[in-house]
Amino acid sequence: MMYVLCSMYNACMLYPCPSIKNNSGKIKKKEGIFRHRNLSTIMPAQNLFKEVEIPQQKNYEEIVFPKVITPNPDGVGFDESPSLSLLTDAIKENKPWLVDSLLYQSGALVFRGFPVTSASDFNNVVEAFGFEELPYVGGAAPRTNVVGRVFTANESPPDQKIPFHHEMAQVPEYPAKLFFFCEVEPGTGGETPIVLSHIVYERMKEKHPEFVEKLEEHGLIYIRVLGEEDDPSSPIGRGWKSTFLTKDKSVAEERAAKLGMKLEWTDDGVKTTMGPIPAIKFDKTRERKIWFNSMVAAYTGWEDKRNDPVKAVTFGDGAPLPAHIIYDCLRILDEESVAIPWQKGDVLLIDNLAVLHSRRPFNPPRRILASLCK
Numbered sequence: 309m310m311y312v313l314c315s316m317y318n319a320c321m322l323y324p325c326p327s328i329k330n331n332s333g334k335i336k337k338k339e340g341i342f343r344h345r346n347l348s349t350i351m352p353a354q355n356l357f358k359e360v361e362i363p364q365q366k367n368y369e370e371i372v373f374p375k376v377i378t379p380n381p382d383g384v385g386f387d388e389s390p391s392l393s394l395l396t397d398a399i400k401e402n403k404p405w406l407v408d409s410l411l412y413q414s415g416a417l418v419f420r421g422f423p424v425t426s427a428s429d430f431n432n433v434v435e436a437f438g439f440e441e442l443p444y445v446g447g448a449a450p451r452t453n454v455v456g457r458v459f460t461a462n463e464s465p466p467d468q469k470i471p472f473h474h475e476m477a478q479v480p481e482y483p484a485k486l487f488f489f490c491e492v493e494p495g496t497g498g499e500t501p502i503v504l505s506h507i508v509y510e511r512m513k514e515k516h517p518e519f520v521e522k523l524e525e526h527g528l529i530y531i532r533v534l535g536e537e538d539d540p541s542s543p544i545g546r547g548w549k550s551t552f553l554t555k556d557k558s559v560a561e562e563r564a565a566k567l568g569m570k571l572e573w574t575d576d577g578v579k580t581t582m583g584p585i586p587a588i589k590f591d592k593t594r595e596r597k598i599w600f601n602s603m604v605a606a607y608t609g610w611e612d613k614r615n616d617p618v619k620a621v622t623f624g625d626g627a628p629l630p631a632h633i634i635y636d637c638l639r640i641l642d643e644e645s646v647a648i649p650w651q652k653g654d655v656l657l658i659d660n661l662a663v664l665h666s667r668r669p670f671n672p673p674r675r676i677l678a679s680l681c682k
């Protein structure tokens with residue numbers, strides 16, 4: 309059920325998430341070796357990691373976004389025989405530094421150049437971090453479990469862009485952290501642009517203060533019309549039967565109600581209404597407001613023969629949203645985003661509260677795997 313809502317109101321798991329390409333993301337070495345802060349806990353893998361710069365990174369005062377970590381050529385053990393177990397041991401030993409320090413500061417970490425070659429390797433990397441897995445209630449359908457806690461990101465048509473979103477932003481229980489892994493590099497394109505959510509909030513607040521004030525006061529309502537069966541020609545074409553995993557309308561209503569969604573039946577489908585729900589959240593750990601909504605995604609992307617995207621999202625009081633502000637927000641998202649071409653073996657760790665992600669169109673092949681954590 310969890311993925312169901314995600315698929316409806318969030319670009320991601322129904323669509324694919326991640327991205328990356330090869331070639332151009334050339335690594336530049338940065339001075340210094342990053343060490344665990346507590347030197348008394350030095351372990352063999354302690355200086356295995358090295359922070360590097362890549363051309364796509366952005367700098368916001370204290371924040372380097374995202375942080376990029378590669379094997380340290382001077383690190384114990386990695387110079388001669390890099391192995392997955394060395395990496396997973398190093399993750400376990402350095403978790404406070406990686407998560408509480410780097411991820412907390414930056415919002416996203418890229419691990420590049422480590423010997424992560426398969427879905428199973430990726431699963432071991434995720435396990436090494438020790439985060440609790442986010443359960444998928446009834447979550448079978450379009451997402452395929454590859455191994456362990458690793459899933460495919462469901463592929464929407466390659467030529468389509470997936471708009472910026474926080475993963476499962478409209479579901480009561482959304483992941484706190486996301487992992488992506490590049491198993492097969494995209495032919496061309498297919499990056500997974502990321503953007504710091506509080507930066508989007510700050511820029512919107514500065515440029516459109518009245519709009520943001522109204523958004524904070526009223527929240528947003530999301531409306532989507534679903535057919536009875538799936539419509540493969542539409543990127544948002546899941547019918548209500550597969551969305552709610554039932555053919556029984558009363559069961560569908562019960563399941564929708566649990567998600568806070570109202571249903572109105574039509575001749576050939578159902579109109580779903582979600583909200584009002586808050587569009588701005590407060591990140592308690594970092595004490596700042598974040599742009600936690602699917603406003604732009606819905607307004608610019610929820611289009612098919614049943615849905616007019618302009619009607620897909622409104623203020624919480626039902627008032628229409630001003631188009632020019634939506635498109636200005638889209639511009640800000642693009643301006644502040646970082647799109648790193650995927651390289652095979654890349655692992656991207658995202659703090660889902662701090663960072664929005666999207667996907668650029670691509671030419672196949674491309675296989676990005678995902679894992680969601682509490």
Ligand SMILES: [Fe+2]
Nearest residue numbers: 320321325475
């Ligand atoms: Fe996503």
